[in-house]
Amino acid sequence: MKLENYQVYLPNYSIGDKIYGNIGSVCESYGKTVLVIGGKKALAAAFDKIKAYVDRTNLVILGKEIYGENCTYAAVERLRNLPLYKEADMVFAVGGGKALDTVKCLCIPDEKPVFAFPTIASNCAACTSVSILYKEDGTFLKPHFFTRPVMHTFIDTEILAKAPSVYLWAGMGDTYAKYYEAAISARGETLEHYTALGVATSSLCHTPLIQYGKQALADNQKGICSHAMEQVVLAIIVTTAIASIFLTKDCTPDYNSGLAHGVFYALTSYPVIEEKHLHGEVVGFGVLIALLVDHQYEEFEKIYALNRSLSLPTTLEEIQITPEQWEECVTRIPEMSDVAHYPYKVTPEMLRQAMKELYERNQSNQRNL
Numbered sequence: 001m002k003l004e005n006y007q008v009y010l011p012n013y014s015i016g017d018k019i020y021g022n023i024g025s026v027c028e029s030y031g032k033t034v035l036v037i038g039g040k041k042a043l044a045a046a047f048d049k050i051k052a053y054v055d056r057t058n059l060v061i062l063g064k065e066i067y068g069e070n071c072t073y074a075a076v077e078r079l080r081n082l083p084l085y086k087e088a089d090m091v092f093a094v095g096g097g098k099a100l101d102t103v104k105c106l107c108i109p110d111e112k113p114v115f116a117f118p119t120i121a122s123n124c125a126a127c128t129s130v131s132i133l134y135k136e137d138g139t140f141l142k143p144h145f146f147t148r149p150v151m152h153t154f155i156d157t158e159i160l161a162k163a164p165s166v167y168l169w170a171g172m173g174d175t176y177a178k179y180y181e182a183a184i185s186a187r188g189e190t191l192e193h194y195t196a197l198g199v200a201t202s203s204l205c206h207t208p209l210i211q212y213g214k215q216a217l218a219d220n221q222k223g224i225c226s227h228a229m230e231q232v233v234l235a236i237i238v239t240t241a242i243a244s245i246f247l248t249k250d251c252t253p254d255y256n257s258g259l260a261h262g263v264f265y266a267l268t269s270y271p272v273i274e275e276k277h278l279h280g281e282v283v284g285f286g287v288l289i290a291l292l293v294d295h296q297y298e299e300f301e302k303i304y305a306l307n308r309s310l311s312l313p314t315t316l317e318e319i320q321i322t323p324e325q326w327e328e329c330v331t332r333i334p335e336m337s338d339v340a341h342y343p344y345k346v347t348p349e350m351l352r353q354a355m356k357e358l359y360e361r362n363q364s365n366q367r368n369l
Helices: 019-030 040-054 073-080 083-087 097-110 157-162 165-185 193-205 207-221 227-247 259-267 271-276 279-293 297-310 323-335 348-368
Strands: 013-016 033-038 060-066 090-095 114-118 130-134 140-145 152-156
Touching: 013 019, 013 227, 019 040, 019 152, 033 040, 033 083, 033 097, 040 060, 040 090, 040 157, 060 083, 073 097, 090 097, 097 114, 097 130, 152 157, 152 227, 157 207, 157 227, 165 193, 165 207, 165 227, 165 259, 165 279, 165 297, 193 207, 193 227, 207 227, 207 297, 259 279, 259 323, 279 297, 279 348, 323 348
Parallel strands: 013 152, 033 060, 033 090, 090 114, 114 152
Antiparallel strands: 130 140
């Protein structure tokens, strides 16, 4: 039996409404000068609070920079050529998934210390060791894997509670997908220790959302970071990242993705998805298809009920996709890398049948209203 030599880096994080008070104790050992990079809205929401706490430390902020509009290699290279980036000892990445992924792709390969300050809870980008890269036209390019996540993540619950609730809403769809996709992809296999840990951890991407999801969304809509919202935030940002790190240690999507994400990435070929819908929103819809293809009807009913209670999509119309466009996708999805490691071959006919069953379920729901 071959014994591997490998190492795994897990996320370090702080959470709370005054957690920026830990910036000095966490970051000062990495240097003195800081460049803050993030999204425009994210910097408006968090920069002043970050600076107020930084001013109490020995750190100095050299400046702030907008990351761009999408996570592309061109955006990364533009930032790499900034004089302030070269001068800074470390970078604070501020924002949502695309901003954080861009800054990770900039700093981690350069071995420049980078710290994450998520301003929305829509995905696990703040704590995971992968960036999702897009082409210049906004369509999906590929995942870019790293050996480690950021040095530390500061999860400010006050900022997240005041963020538009649509991001938490979509984040839940992306998060419960992790459990189903990992479990299906690993079915029937004897797993490496790290992969088995990832699959086991993924169950905690599902349970808190069933228990707290509806209340968390209601509290976020009121600007309150309650216990329920905190549990959902931790599931989205932290638990999903830990599962992802274990599941992608071999730098493949074999266990970290699946049919729900295959549905999303196929649909990104239609501009309306990137322009008017969020990643987790569409992935949450894709989970319904994945569960029907897998004949997990009891689990399908759980997620169907959750989606209905949260107003996550259950129909093609809600994501503005026509039946004709879906028919185009059913021939592309089976060839995507997300389902290459599935325990069975996904076929166009399986996808057509799943959509038929979903349509019938929605029709039944309408009759019962």
